[in-house]
Amino acid sequence: xxxxxxxxxxWKCGRGLPLMFIAGPCVIESEDLVMQVAHQLAKIAADKGVxxxxxxxxxxxxxxxVDSFRGPxxxxxxxxxAKVREVTxxxxxxxxxxxxxxxxxxxxxQILQIPxxxxxxxxxxxxxxxxxxxxxxxxxxxxxxxxxxxxMVHVVKKCDAFGNPNVLLTERGTMFGYGRLINDFRCIPLMxxxxxxxIFDATHSVQLPxxxxxxxxxxxxxxxxxxxxxxxxxxxxxxxHPNPDKALSDGPNMVPLxxxxxxxxxxxxxxxxxxxxxxxxxxx
Numbered sequence: 001x002x003x004x005x006x007x008x009x010x011w012k013c014g015r016g017l018p019l020m021f022i023a024g025p026c027v028i029e030s031e032d033l034v035m036q037v038a039h040q041l042a043k044i045a046a047d048k049g050v051x052x053x054x055x056x057x058x059x060x061x062x063x064x065x066v067d068s069f070r071g072p073x074x075x076x077x078x079x080x081x082a083k084v085r086e087v088t089x090x091x092x093x094x095x096x097x098x099x100x101x102x103x104x105x106x107x108x109x110q111i112l113q114i115p116x117x118x119x120x121x122x123x124x125x126x127x128x129x130x131x132x133x134x135x136x137x138x139x140x141x142x143x144x145x146x147x148x149x150x151x152m153v154h155v156v157k158k159c160d161a162f163g164n165p166n167v168l169l170t171e172r173g174t175m176f177g178y179g180r181l182i183n184d185f186r187c188i189p190l191m192x193x194x195x196x197x198x199i200f201d202a203t204h205s206v207q208l209p210x211x212x213x214x215x216x217x218x219x220x221x222x223x224x225x226x227x228x229x230x231x232x233x234x235x236x237x238x239x240x241h242p243n244p245d246k247a248l249s250d251g252p253n254m255v256p257l258x259x260x261x262x263x264x265x266x267x268x269x270x271x272x273x274x275x276x277x278x279x280x281x282x283x284x
Contacts, residue, residue: 001156001157001165002195002196003165004195004197006196013168013234021238022053023041023053024056024239026060027069028056035080035084037056037241038087039088041054044261048264050264050268053092054081054088058078058094077094078108094109094113103134105131106131106134111140112128112138119142119155125139125162129158129164132164133164138166138168142169142201143170145172145174145181150190171198171228171233172201172205175209181204189232200237201237202224203238203240206253207253217253221238222263222266238260240260242258
């Protein structure tokens, strides 16, 4: 079925490998901001020898309010992401919401992300799987907030059937009543059990849905991220910004860029400890 590990540009993500980090501002606010964050992430990757994929959205199509900032759109957004890839040599990823976006985005991005609310849309899954297979890319499917982890096997089977077994699944919380997301860390081994590497989305997991704009508690990100790595996730997804309080989208959830290196250090150490424990446990 799905490949494990999965190749993403120069990086490999999967069983027994170092963590892969997916990071960047929620939405492309401007070329200057994106390049500032991308250069800093590339420096972290080089200085610490860690795997980082740059992420930002060209269009936040699933906003609650009609007044919310959405981004520069497909054409301009992909131009900026292509520049990130060319200048920093980091792999890049973005999310797509319509079938027509898959092919142009796959030409630029090594990973195409299918948002949680759209993960069951077969036409979109087919378009993304076909386009990423054509361009040697990978699919990252976010587990919907309303789906059990074991049911994500059907999405993986769709991707494989449409020609691309390079699939990542991302845990991002499950709805629990109104305005709350709860992480069931059993999702990580359960989704890994049918093949793909599993990413933990640490910033969207602290969202507080509801109202005209989504709230969040970014101070809880490190706790959830450490728990997910201890449970064996293969990568961690962070949205990050130099000044989250002034961000145009999802500011309450994003990790301040200056705090990211320390958190990456913690998670890298935890990954090594978790792998040592697993190896010792398997040997006994």
